[in-house]
Amino acid sequence: MNANVNTEPHQKQKIPRMKKNSEETNERFVYKDDDAIEKPFNWTQLTRLISYMKPYAKQILPLIGLMMVIGTITKLAIPFLTSLAIDRAIEPKNGNPSLTLLYQITIAVLVMYIIQWVAGIFRIKFTNIIGQRVIYDLRADLFRHIQRLSFNFFDKRPAGSVLVRVTNDVNSLQDLFTNGVVNLIIDCVQLVGIVVILLLINWKLGLAVIVTVPIMFFISTKLRVRIRRAWQDVRIRNSRINSHLNESIQGIRVTQAYTQEEENMKFFDNMNMDSKKSWDRASAMNQGFGPLIEITGGFGSLILFWLGATLIQQGELTIGLLIAFTQYVGNFWEPINRLGQMYNQLLVAMASSERIFEFIDEKPSIDDQPGAKKLPTIKGDIKLENVVFEYEKGRQALKGIDLDVKAGQSIALVGHTGSGKSTIINLLSRFYDITDGKLTIDGYDIQSVTVESLRNQIGIVLQDTFIFSGTIRENIRFGRLDATNEEIEEVAKAVGAHEFIVQMPGGYETEVEERGNMLSMGQRQLLSFARALLADPRILILDEATASIDTETELKITGSLESAASGQNLLHCGASFINNSACRSYRCA
Numbered sequence: 227m228n229a230n231v232n233t234e235p236h237q238k239q240k241i242p243r244m245k246k247n248s249e250e251t252n253e254r255f256v257y258k259d260d261d262a263i264e265k266p267f268n269w270t271q272l273t274r275l276i277s278y279m280k281p282y283a284k285q286i287l288p289l290i291g292l293m294m295v296i297g298t299i300t301k302l303a304i305p306f307l308t309s310l311a312i313d314r315a316i317e318p319k320n321g322n323p324s325l326t327l328l329y330q331i332t333i334a335v336l337v338m339y340i341i342q343w344v345a346g347i348f349r350i351k352f353t354n355i356i357g358q359r360v361i362y363d364l365r366a367d368l369f370r371h372i373q374r375l376s377f378n379f380f381d382k383r384p385a386g387s388v389l390v391r392v393t394n395d396v397n398s399l400q401d402l403f404t405n406g407v408v409n410l411i412i413d414c415v416q417l418v419g420i421v422v423i424l425l426l427i428n429w430k431l432g433l434a435v436i437v438t439v440p441i442m443f444f445i446s447t448k449l450r451v452r453i454r455r456a457w458q459d460v461r462i463r464n465s466r467i468n469s470h471l472n473e474s475i476q477g478i479r480v481t482q483a484y485t486q487e488e489e490n491m492k493f494f495d496n497m498n499m500d501s502k503k504s505w506d507r508a509s510a511m512n513q514g515f516g517p518l519i520e521i522t523g524g525f526g527s528l529i530l531f532w533l534g535a536t537l538i539q540q541g542e543l544t545i546g547l548l549i550a551f552t553q554y555v556g557n558f559w560e561p562i563n564r565l566g567q568m569y570n571q572l573l574v575a576m577a578s579s580e581r582i583f584e585f586i587d588e589k590p591s592i593d594d595q596p597g598a599k600k601l602p603t604i605k606g607d608i609k610l611e612n613v614v615f616e617y618e619k620g621r622q623a624l625k626g627i628d629l630d631v632k633a634g635q636s637i638a639l640v641g642h643t644g645s646g647k648s649t650i651i652n653l654l655s656r657f658y659d660i661t662d663g664k665l666t667i668d669g670y671d672i673q674s675v676t677v678e679s680l681r682n683q684i685g686i687v688l689q690d691t692f693i694f695s696g697t698i699r700e701n702i703r704f705g706r707l708d709a710t711n712e713e714i715e716e717v718a719k720a721v722g723a724h725e726f727i728v729q730m731p732g733g734y735e736t737e738v739e740e741r742g743n744m745l746s747m748g749q750r751q752l753l754s755f756a757r758a759l760l761a762d763p764r765i766l767i768l769d770e771a772t773a774s775i776d777t778e779t780e781l782k783i784t785g786s787l788e789s790a791a792s793g794q795n796l797l798h799c800g801a802s803f804i805n806n807s808a809c810r811s812y813r814c815a
């Protein structure tokens with residue numbers, strides 16, 4: 227159980243509590259579906275999960291089955307051999323004790339232990355292989371699918387919530403696949419085997435033990451469920467701390483600029499305290515209930531010895547058989563206990579898999595329509611006719627826009643903040659579909675062509691450029707993966723990025739961290755320009771792309787873009803309508 231939490235965070239410094247209700251405060255870091263710890267058992271979902279094992283079933287499952295059978299037989303044989311040792315070799319009813327027989331039985335027991343151990347090793351090895359492959363496939367499926375989902379999906383969800391599903395939720399299924407499913411089968415087989423043996427040895431004693439099963443099962447599941455929920459609660463609170471930490475570190479510059487460190491500390495302290503309290507609760511429950519679970523097994527043994535002794539006195543049972551019986555009963559509680567745990571594990575898996583399948587089942591709202599054709603190489607005539615668009619139902623971001631851009635034209639969209647300039651750009655690339663009206667490129671309705679063939683011909687440079695971790699060269703190459711080094715340097719020169727790149731310690735091979743923090747905003751934009759030029763799109767869209775670039779460089783870029791874009795469209799979208807950089811370089815539309 228994960229108890230990796232600092233339990234004494236408040237001893238040195240007294241920090242004032244926030245007045246706000248802590249639950250309310252922490253809600254900021256939880257997506258509404260993400261804090262469901264468990265969900266009711268759902269057979270369809272379980273079969274869907276198990277279907278991930280299908281590709282490996284033929285190869286690996288028979289091997290696992292074989293190891294299971296060997297392990298179970300050897301395990302069940304040991305108590306039987308022990309009873310033979312006592313009743314036949316140590317204290318036989320008829321005749322003298324036989325040391326030779328005792329040696330033989332001891333060696334047989336040893337061999338059984340060794341076989342059981344080896345079978346166990348291989349079984350774990352094979353189950354791990356299958357478990358890891360299933361988790362790999364599930365994670366890959368989820369990631370592949372998430373990459374295809376449309377912008378409006380991400381508009382609705384915090385990035386952290388998406389991240390948690392690919393990491394935590396997939397990981398929480400790991401146990402189910404590596405141990406759970408196989409253990410479930412082993413335990414069921416073992417239980418049936420033991421019940422049969424117990425009844426065969428002595429049906430009265432067997433029945434007495436079996437009657438206690440439901441009580442034990444109930445106690446073990448119910449108590450465990452409470453302990454596990456308490457630890458899950460700790461986990462949730464810890465992941466809220468992580469989310470807050472993430473946000474605090476990302477926003478540290480703003481926090482320090484506005485001297486909000488103390489306020490931020492209070493907020494953090496509130497969460498930290500929450501985590502500490504939940505840890506205290508879980509820990510207390512563990513200490514209180516844990517031993518209780520252990521002694522439930524003792525209760526069964528009590529009945530066994532009392533009734534067993536009576537039966538021996540009545541001559542219905544031998545000492546050897548009673549000892550074998552005790553061992554079987556020991557083996558009996560183990561699977562029952564594990565089945566209780568397994569049931570809990572299954573409920574957690576239900577919650578995780580529901581969240582995972584919710585994403586996998588989410589259809590991208592922007593996808594190729596049936597019969598969509600590839601958009602041929604376009605000239606670049608763009609036409610918007612009475613286009614209406616709503617991000618959310620009932621709230622129009624664009625109200626009947628008409629726009630006619632001829633191929634080869636460079637135009638600038640100018641308008642107030644929030645007037646819908648970026649929205650038009652989003653619609654052109656089909657990041658969203660228009661709500662009403664008509665949007666065509668070269669006369670093709672953009673919804674009638676494949677998304678890939680459309681986006682391949684449109685290049686976008688945003689103000690908030692995204693630089694991936696990797697080298698500068700790799701970042702530019704993102705525009706066209708098969709570009710040569712010469713082509714990359716050529717576009718870098720064209721946009722005026724070459725000069726600063728060669729001055730970097732590693733030149734084009736300099737590693738830039740995620741989001742390009744070591745580069746200035748303007749340098750990041752230059753890389754982004756180079757990337758877009760390399761892609762050689764038929765329509766180039768600049769969304770406030772020159773906002774962070776000095777005038778001289780901007781003129782250089784626009785010059786090279788115009789020569790590179792001769793015969794292509796250049797759409798420039800500026801933020802403000804007076805001091806708009808777009809107006810300096812382009813005719814304002």
Ligand SMILES: Nc1ncnc2c1ncn2[C@@H]1O[C@H](COP(=O)(O)OP(=O)(O)OP(=O)(O)O)[C@@H](O)[C@H]1O
Nearest residue numbers: 381617623642643644645646647648649650800801
């Ligand atoms: N993802 C979104 N979900 C919901 N509403 C949005 C979304 N993006 C933009 N909007 C809304 O749509 C309207 C137009 O936004 P848009 O980003 O197109 O404006 P803009 O003209 O590009 O503004 P700016 O010059 O500030 O970049 C705004 O009212 C904005 O609140």
